[in-house]
Amino acid sequence: MARSRKAALPARVGTDTLRRLDRHAKRLGKPRSNLVERYVEEGLRMDEHPGVVFVDGPAGRRPALASRRGLDIWEVITTLHANDGNTADAAEVLSLPESEVRVALAYYADHRSEIDDWIRANEELFEQAEAAQRRQQDAARRR
Secondary structure, eight states, X not given: OOOOOOOOOOOOOOHHHHHHHHHHHHHHTOOHHHHHHHHHHHHHHHXXXXXXXXXXXXXXXXXXXXXXXXXXXXXXXXXXXXTTTOHHHHHHHHTOOHHHHHHHXXXXXXXXXXXXXXXXXXXXXHHHHHHHHHHHHHHHHOO
């Protein structure tokens, strides 16, 4: 998510909500204020883009299709790019309704640099994995 200047946000929340927030912050090892900012930002994005949720994973927290937990927005956009921007073709490749591809595209249109960063990061990881596999195959052949 984009970083910007910080401003105070005085807010009243229920004591149970605050307790849960504090427990969760402690479990994650993060300040409460970081989680509040994350939840507000993600909540706004989900309101602006129905059908998008945020999921945790080894690479970090990222936007994904709500109907297809595990299918990240960057994956849909990569497939869309590979199909010359044709939403129907991308939907067919991904076995998704075309409307789901459009949900991802709408999010991408508003958060292009974020998704482009995810695409680049995953391309780099793929290249590293391929290089590691080649090294291992080479090592296996030499005696």
